[in-house]
Amino acid sequence: MSNGLTNDHYDYAIIGMGIGGLTLGALLAQAGKKVIIFERHEVPGGYGHTFRQGRFSFCAELHYVWDCGPGERVYQMLKQLGLEEEVTFHRLDPKGFDRIVAPGIDYTIGSGFERECRRLSGAFPAQAKALDRYYQTIAKIHRQLYLLPIGFTWRTILAHPGRYSHIIRYLKWTLEDLFNKLEFSPELRLILAGQSAIFWAPPRDLSLVVQAGGVGSYDQGAYYPAQSFMHVMKSLRRKIKQSPGCRTMLSTEIVQIEVANGMARSVTTAKGEQFTADRFLFDGDARLSLDLIGAEHFPTAFRRKLEYEYGPSVLSVYLGLENIDLRQYGFGEANLYWHPKVDLNEVYDDQLADRIPDRPYFFCNAPTLRSHDAVLAPPGCEQLVLVAPCRYDFFRKLRDRSEDDYQAAKMQYTKNLIGVLEQEYIPGLSDHIVEQVVGSPLTNEHFVKAPKGNCYSTPLDPKHVNLRRLNYQSPFPNFYYVGASSCLPGFATIIHFACMLYENLTGDHIS
């Protein structure tokens, strides 16, 4: 090595071991390509990484996922890698996997739009016809989304107006536009938008197309990995690591990507090592590529594309519990979406204001009731994870002012969240807590380099989810984006995108 330049040349250099980077890395390595993959954190997985606290292991930000059944995208990707028997998924109870609670409402969503339509029509008979239209619209958009090829444009869509009729029609709609058209009651709106934590957006803002993609996919199966998300990420990384000529580097931040004559040439690590490759894939937030490459190398129009806003962040509370059986308190495999009010737009206004709500809106589940892998908790112990949307700026300002104020705010928020659980579901919960970890928006920023602690990259509104959205292409023909900011967020969505990009790059086909 001289001047930091290593002698190793790779077919592909991948920056980031989120699910996008790992999927592509594993597929390319399996196809015989020489791959090097870098991750600045000490563990792989990005938002899907697992961290250890005492006798417990918590997955940071993956709770339940879709498309994992035989023949579906995640399964097919694993099969391509020969991992389908090693990495398996447990389907959450199809009769009910998302419990939506608000004053006067306690409804558990299960699989099957027809079944859901029947159940809700029974409870809201005056809106039966409108419910039928709602589910038909959502199902049709969902089906059409899966037909979209990678790198689609208006031209692709307009060339097949029949195939994409509902996407064309509803691309600019919010979920609330559809609710208003169908004149749904406030209670029905809350139930139908009650899975909003998949998007962290209220009906007023949420793209109807995104709602259809998310709830339509969970409708066909909500899954949890049989041996935790750590096993998924480690298996993908191992596939790369064990392939001839490939290398995986943890605790290695890429600080510069060199371009010359319009092509990416090499990457430089924080330690000054430089690696060259034919092609480069970036799994971090796409906007970060401006700094890594140098904004001056990007055409103005593309720079504008990267100047998107960021969506909300979250406060996440991870609890290790002892001497408690959560089933006795009504917990099972289902997620609990708890709302202090019926109006979800107002819930988000309160939650994203510059203060700590007394009774915060949150999403909660018990991973130990989904997977009995000993890595999650020791025998006889349970895990509970609570997540609440919140403002990055609120915590940033506190921390800039004083570390004590920042820590106190985190603790107060946590106390309020646990307070709701104790009042509503688990009296005496605090007495069973043996481990407690609290992640704020600044924690997301620190560990997975998510700017402003954003959960899902951009807000998932029609302003950001449209045909001008970033895709895999960059201005440099051998530099590609993969991950939430270039496609859409979510484990299965990103795997689907990574598989299409793999096919596009190699000409191979994942059957």
Ligand SMILES: Cc1cc2nc3c(=O)[nH]c(=O)nc-3n(C[C@H](O)[C@H](O)[C@H](O)COP(=O)(O)OP(=O)(O)OC[C@H]3O[C@@H](n4cnc5c(N)ncnc54)[C@H](O)[C@@H]3O)c2cc1C
């Ligand atoms: C609160 C919350 C809950 C969620 N729940 C779910 C859920 O239940 N189901 C679901 O499907 N999805 C969920 N998601 C979304 C899902 O976690 C993400 O969309 C997905 O994991 C993002 O994957 P990614 O490939 O975009 O990479 P990321 O997970 O964003 O990882 C990118 C990686 O790149 C690394 N990196 C960045 N820059 C560099 C650099 N310069 N050098 C080296 N490494 C770098 C980062 O450290 C990071 O590890 C949730 C997200 C959040 C925040």
